[in-house]
Amino acid sequence: xxxxxxxxxxxxxxPLYSLNVRDHFMIAHSFRGEIFGPAQRLHGATYVVxxxxxxxxxxxxxxxxxxxxxSTTLKAVxxxxxxxxxxxxxAFMGQNTTTEFLARAxxxxxxxxxxxxxxxxxxxxxxxxxxxxxxxxxxxxxxxGPV
Amino acid sequence: xxxxxxxxxxxxxxPLYSLNVRDHFMIAHSFRGEIFGPAQRLHGATYVVxxxxxxxxxxxxxxxxxxxxxSTTLKAVxxxxxxxxxxxxxAFMGQNTTTEFLARAxxxxxxxxxxxxxxxxxxxxxxxxxxxxxxxxxxxxxxxGPV
Amino acid sequence: xxxxxxxxxxxxxxPLYSLNVRDHFMIAHSFRGEIFGPAQRLHGATYVVxxxxxxxxxxxxxxxxxxxxxSTTLKAVxxxxxxxxxxxxxAFMGQNTTTEFLARAxxxxxxxxxxxxxxxxxxxxxxxxxxxxxxxxxxxxxxxGPV
Amino acid sequence: xxxxxxxxxxxxxxPLYSLNVRDHFMIAHSFRGEIFGPAQRLHGATYVVxxxxxxxxxxxxxxxxxxxxxSTTLKAVxxxxxxxxxxxxxAFMGQNTTTEFLARAxxxxxxxxxxxxxxxxxxxxxxxxxxxxxxxxxxxxxxxGPV
Amino acid sequence: xxxxxxxxxxxxxxPLYSLNVRDHFMIAHSFRGEIFGPAQRLHGATYVVxxxxxxxxxxxxxxxxxxxxxSTTLKAVxxxxxxxxxxxxxAFMGQNTTTEFLARAxxxxxxxxxxxxxxxxxxxxxxxxxxxxxxxxxxxxxxxGPV
Amino acid sequence: xxxxxxxxxxxxxxPLYSLNVRDHFMIAHSFRGEIFGPAQRLHGATYVVxxxxxxxxxxxxxxxxxxxxxSTTLKAVxxxxxxxxxxxxxAFMGQNTTTEFLARAxxxxxxxxxxxxxxxxxxxxxxxxxxxxxxxxxxxxxxxGPV
Numbered sequence: 001x002x003x004x005x006x007x008x009x010x011x012x013x014x015p016l017y018s019l020n021v022r023d024h025f026m027i028a029h030s031f032r033g034e035i036f037g038p039a040q041r042l043h044g045a046t047y048v049v050x051x052x053x054x055x056x057x058x059x060x061x062x063x064x065x066x067x068x069x070x071s072t073t074l075k076a077v078x079x080x081x082x083x084x085x086x087x088x089x090x091a092f093m094g095q096n097t098t099t100e101f102l103a104r105a106x107x108x109x110x111x112x113x114x115x116x117x118x119x120x121x122x123x124x125x126x127x128x129x130x131x132x133x134x135x136x137x138x139x140x141x142x143x144x145g146p147v
Numbered sequence: 148x149x150x151x152x153x154x155x156x157x158x159x160x161x162p163l164y165s166l167n168v169r170d171h172f173m174i175a176h177s178f179r180g181e182i183f184g185p186a187q188r189l190h191g192a193t194y195v196v197x198x199x200x201x202x203x204x205x206x207x208x209x210x211x212x213x214x215x216x217x218s219t220t221l222k223a224v225x226x227x228x229x230x231x232x233x234x235x236x237x238a239f240m241g242q243n244t245t246t247e248f249l250a251r252a253x254x255x256x257x258x259x260x261x262x263x264x265x266x267x268x269x270x271x272x273x274x275x276x277x278x279x280x281x282x283x284x285x286x287x288x289x290x291x292g293p294v
Numbered sequence: 295x296x297x298x299x300x301x302x303x304x305x306x307x308x309p310l311y312s313l314n315v316r317d318h319f320m321i322a323h324s325f326r327g328e329i330f331g332p333a334q335r336l337h338g339a340t341y342v343v344x345x346x347x348x349x350x351x352x353x354x355x356x357x358x359x360x361x362x363x364x365s366t367t368l369k370a371v372x373x374x375x376x377x378x379x380x381x382x383x384x385a386f387m388g389q390n391t392t393t394e395f396l397a398r399a400x401x402x403x404x405x406x407x408x409x410x411x412x413x414x415x416x417x418x419x420x421x422x423x424x425x426x427x428x429x430x431x432x433x434x435x436x437x438x439g440p441v
Numbered sequence: 442x443x444x445x446x447x448x449x450x451x452x453x454x455x456p457l458y459s460l461n462v463r464d465h466f467m468i469a470h471s472f473r474g475e476i477f478g479p480a481q482r483l484h485g486a487t488y489v490v491x492x493x494x495x496x497x498x499x500x501x502x503x504x505x506x507x508x509x510x511x512s513t514t515l516k517a518v519x520x521x522x523x524x525x526x527x528x529x530x531x532a533f534m535g536q537n538t539t540t541e542f543l544a545r546a547x548x549x550x551x552x553x554x555x556x557x558x559x560x561x562x563x564x565x566x567x568x569x570x571x572x573x574x575x576x577x578x579x580x581x582x583x584x585x586g587p588v
Numbered sequence: 589x590x591x592x593x594x595x596x597x598x599x600x601x602x603p604l605y606s607l608n609v610r611d612h613f614m615i616a617h618s619f620r621g622e623i624f625g626p627a628q629r630l631h632g633a634t635y636v637v638x639x640x641x642x643x644x645x646x647x648x649x650x651x652x653x654x655x656x657x658x659s660t661t662l663k664a665v666x667x668x669x670x671x672x673x674x675x676x677x678x679a680f681m682g683q684n685t686t687t688e689f690l691a692r693a694x695x696x697x698x699x700x701x702x703x704x705x706x707x708x709x710x711x712x713x714x715x716x717x718x719x720x721x722x723x724x725x726x727x728x729x730x731x732x733g734p735v
Numbered sequence: 736x737x738x739x740x741x742x743x744x745x746x747x748x749x750p751l752y753s754l755n756v757r758d759h760f761m762i763a764h765s766f767r768g769e770i771f772g773p774a775q776r777l778h779g780a781t782y783v784v785x786x787x788x789x790x791x792x793x794x795x796x797x798x799x800x801x802x803x804x805x806s807t808t809l810k811a812v813x814x815x816x817x818x819x820x821x822x823x824x825x826a827f828m829g830q831n832t833t834t835e836f837l838a839r840a841x842x843x844x845x846x847x848x849x850x851x852x853x854x855x856x857x858x859x860x861x862x863x864x865x866x867x868x869x870x871x872x873x874x875x876x877x878x879x880g881p882v
Binding site: 033035037095096098099100101103104132137138139140141142143144145146 | 748749750751752753754755756757758793796797798799801802803806855
């Protein structure tokens with residue numbers, strides 16, 4: 001076990017189930033800061049979103065999460081952003097809505113939904129969620145964290 | 148040959164070579180007209196673009212078109228649109244910049260580039276061009292026509 | 295124009311706009327005939343479906359077809375097959391529901407929908423429809439025909 | 442190191458090599474339980490399967506695992522399920538063969554193959570395996586665990 | 589029918605069934621001619637190959653072509669090129685083995701196989717074949733012609 | 736928390752942001768050792784490369800890493816390998832340049848670039864990098880490690 005002395009290795013970890021649902025949303029936005037170059041201009045993006053739910057053991061129905069509820073909840077969360085100019089959204093005031101920032105924002109909303117029971121009782125056993133936003137065929141960003 | 152009497156069947160046509168290069172651009176825009184529903188709001192899109200060049204016979208170098216020139220020309224054409232709000236582009240004033248409309252607009256610019264020799268002398272033998280814009284993992288539109 | 299004498303070449307054809315929407319359905323079925331080998335057993339498939347609508351000129355709204363109506367109509371057509379055992383569907387009695395056969399069956403239902411106005415008045419100008427069923431990462435079949 | 446006090450962070454872990462091979466299988470099945478809605482009916486699925494093998498250090502040949510043996514072993518494991526009605530498989534009696542359940546079942550069989558030497562001697566150094574089943578263009582499930 | 593006077597329009601053509609199988613091969617080669625720039629050096633490529641078979645009417649089994657025979661024949665044709673340096677293949681002496689050239693070469697070999705009955709008797713009704721070689725995530729070339 | 740006694744579980748880890756950019760390179764090479772079978776012959780590959788950058792907290796600009804610098808650095812690193820015969824590269828003498836080996840080699844070069852400031856000052860906060868090489872539609876390998 002070569003890495004033992006470095007602390008908890010990923011290779012020592014136990015089993016992990018994951019389930020992923022995909023959807024998308026389309027927004028306009030602009031960035032502030034010279035580092036963003038031409039992206040300082042008002043432009044937009046399609047984000048194809050993968051929401052991945054993770055847990056060590058399946059629920060009583062043999063599921064990570066009810067895929068129907070996962071899909072409708074993801075659609076509802078993305079629906080709050082879809083077809084909008086994020087520069088005018090109060091929730092994002094003063095923020096550069098970068099892909100990684102948006103991945104986190106969607107993660108936060110999914111965690112609220114899980115805790116609020118919107119993904120069903122079985123989903124209360126979810127331990128981690130990962131949200132990936134594909135912004136083109138060559139770039140994506142994600143945020144993963146504990147529920 | 149069941150369809151003979153309907154006129155020239157696609158199945159009677161001769162050989163056809165195609166070469167495709169892919170790139171992308173990211174824009175903001177809005178649509179006018181009730182049919183567009185929430186897309187009447189300012190939003191945006193990533194378009195992953197496939198430019199396909201077609202001809203019956205290869206050029207003297209055994210090519211449909213120089214892939215390097217095809218890629219740089221496509222990037223230049225998309226660069227005129229990238230990171231922009233299409234609602235403010237003079238070229239598109241009074242137009243709904245739907246995906247199918249943009250596919251045609253990019254086709255037109257590629258044809259001008261071909262005729263102007265920007266894809267090399269061999270490219271003057273190109274006979275058709277197809278431009279496909281992928282707007283998400285579930286939708287795309289294209290325009291194909293003669294050079 | 296080397297192929298002129300072979301009849302109408304695809305390269306002589308005019309412009310063509312296309313718009314594609316994607317959805318999926320999941321079914322059980324079996325095939326009869328030795329040529330099908332192990333597929334004679336009851337098994338199943340996920341079909342990821344691309345419905346492509348084609349026309350020479352855009353409608354009054356600058357569209358091939360209303361993408362919202364196209365998506366909901368495709369979902370409705372696939373919903374009649376989704377989560378079913380096709381061996382027990384009266385519509386397919388005595389038929390091997392091969393991928394190519396199903397592509398045609400879905401095409402036929404989309405054409406009925408178009409003619410019946412379910413895709414909107416603008417869609418009456420559609421000239422061709424193509425239906426592609428992806429049955430795995432290595433195989434697909436399609437049917438394309440006039441509306 | 443902000444998360445140190447939470448225990449072994451993934452960010453403290455050492456290096457990890459992975460190798461993935463892809464194949465697919467096509468089955469019929471049905472689910473029991475109201476939560477499954479229309480999926481309680483007999484239906485089916487194509488599962489495109491990614492089997493990912495992981496280890497901290499390469500074997501003597503500079504490999505994670507012999508890709509040829511990995512591919513043929515995956516095909517053999519999937520061949521035991523392919524073109525079958527899982528409702529009639531003794532191995533799965535009384536089980537809902539959900540995507541996450543099947544990912545685990547295939548994982549278990551791959552681990553048996555590794556331990557039995559079917560992936561070669563070098564493969565005895567494999568430390569983790571992940572199995573992902575893509576059931577459509579918008580959904581997948583996986584199971585990952587130690588060998 | 590706006591394009592009627594331009595000759596046989598693609599939109600006047602009849603129905604068309606297609607079936608596609610995918611496989612891949614990996615080769616080394618180099619190109620001669622300044623237009624090829626750094627590709628004049630010995631390098632290589634993975635080509636992911638789509639072989640598409642087309643016909644107006646299905647055969648007696650309700651098929652475009654036996655998918656098993658299509659897959660094994662494609663694998664056999666690619667096997668003659670796989671893991672080779674094309675600069676040393678007698679069949680390609682004096683040729684730049686560009687992607688479009690290779691698409692045609694594979695097409696020719698598939699047509700020989702069809703005519704020789706290697707895809708079964710039903711395959712004698714095939715009317716067109718298309719071969720597409722994906723050389724990366726951003727480029728592909730194809731050749732399509734009559735059988 | 737079932738796995739607690741096994742050491743640091745992945746499920747106990749904190750948040751993690753990732754950003755990925757994709758590019759490709761095309762090389763020739765051969766392998767030594769009977770285990771490689773026909774791959775002992777000179778052949779080649781296209782590698783589509785995903786470089787994934789990871790950190791627990793975003794930098795002052797709300798970024799994992801400047802995507803422009805990440806893309807140009809990846810292109811520069813791959814440019815040192817692109818259109819080459821790896822059997823003749825001094826850096827790889829005496830090595831089988833397997834996909835997993837190359838993933839590590841590119842990882843090492845990206846880490847040097849990060850430490851040397853080529854991805855910007857913000858990138859000094861990067862904690863892990865993963866490099867995945869897709870060698871076909873059915874196989875990939877990756878290496879992930881700490882910066």
